[in-house]
Amino acid sequence: MPALFFQQQLVITKHSVQPFNANTILLFDAQQLNVDEFDLNALLSPFELTVITRRKSYKAKQEYLATRLLLKYLVKQTMPQFRDLANNHISSEFDQQSSKLLLHITDSDTVLRSCLSHSNGFVGAALNVERIEFGFDIEKINLKRPFAKLAKHFYHLDEVNLITQDQQxxxxxxxxxxxxxxxAKATSQPIAKLLSPNVFTELERANLTALSCQYHEFDISVVSDKSTDWQCSVVNSTAQLRGVLNF
Structure with missing residues (x-):
């Protein structure tokens, strides 16, 4: 199996307010947010307000708010016609038919695809303006998990051999x-259907490109059917979002 899948290919940069590649995944530590300090009515749509209210844990509320701030920031940065739009006029709603998270713009026919991921308070958000096959995932590397046992239970034998052959x-x-x-996100398939097949074979069969990297204790992978110039940009503080979102 190509060794490139285990190399650091995905570029991660520090975020700035300068124009950035539209194929950008914003990364952010949601645990920086004090949810109670924000005017949620001004930041979230009525639908989003109902969702965050149902979140039971404080961490879940942090992650939800953080991902929505990142998405609205991306909309305003990549689509100048919406730069002055009120934040609560951008609404994220999951579409069951397409299995995609869609962004609806109030009083507009514009509907944007997006993708989110989160793990242990660390979140990522990206727009899929070109409506291509695209998905990304973030997962914290937990060194205490029984990798060999889990792999043998869920993964393809070739994947198990890759995992158990050395110290990595x-x-x-x-x-x-x-x-x-x-x-799974790129092809709108349930993850359960992709656990046992060999993922490298599935990527080749679907003619999809994959880029991956590690950022601190997190592993990040991107799968796409067109562009190979996806990159990650780390937002270090909410101050970097305030100038665009005006909160």
Missing amino acids: SAERFFRIWTLKEAL
């Missing part, structure tokens, strides 16, 4: 996991 079992286990999750 944790890194290989989570790289394969994020690839499977990203592939």
Whole structure:
């Protein structure tokens, strides 16, 4: 199996307010947010307000708010016609038919595809303006999990052999996991259907490109059918979002 799947290919940069590649995944530590400090009525649509209200844990509320701030920021940065739009006029709603998270713009026919991922308070958000097959996933590398046992139970035998052949079992286990999750999102398939097949074979069969990397203790993978110039941009503070979102 090509060794490139375990190499650091996905570029990660520090985010700035300068124009950036439209194929950008914004990364952010949602645990920085104090949800109670924000005027949620001004930031979230009525639908989003009902969703965040139903979130039971504080971490879940942080992750939900963070991902929506990132999405609205991306809309305003990549689509100048919406730069002055009120934040609560951009609404994220999951579409069961397409299995995609769609962004609806109030009083507009514009509907945008998007993709989100989160793990242990660390979140990512991206727009899919070109409506291509695209998905990404973030997963924290937990060194205490029984990788070999889990792999033998869920993964393809070839994947199990890759995981158990050397000392990089944790890194290989989570790289394969994020690839499977990203592939599931790109192709709108349930992750359960992609656990046992060989993910490298599935990527080749679907003619999809994969890029991956590690950022601190997290593994990140991107799967796409067109562009190979996807990159990640780390937002270090909410101050970097305030100038565009005006909150």
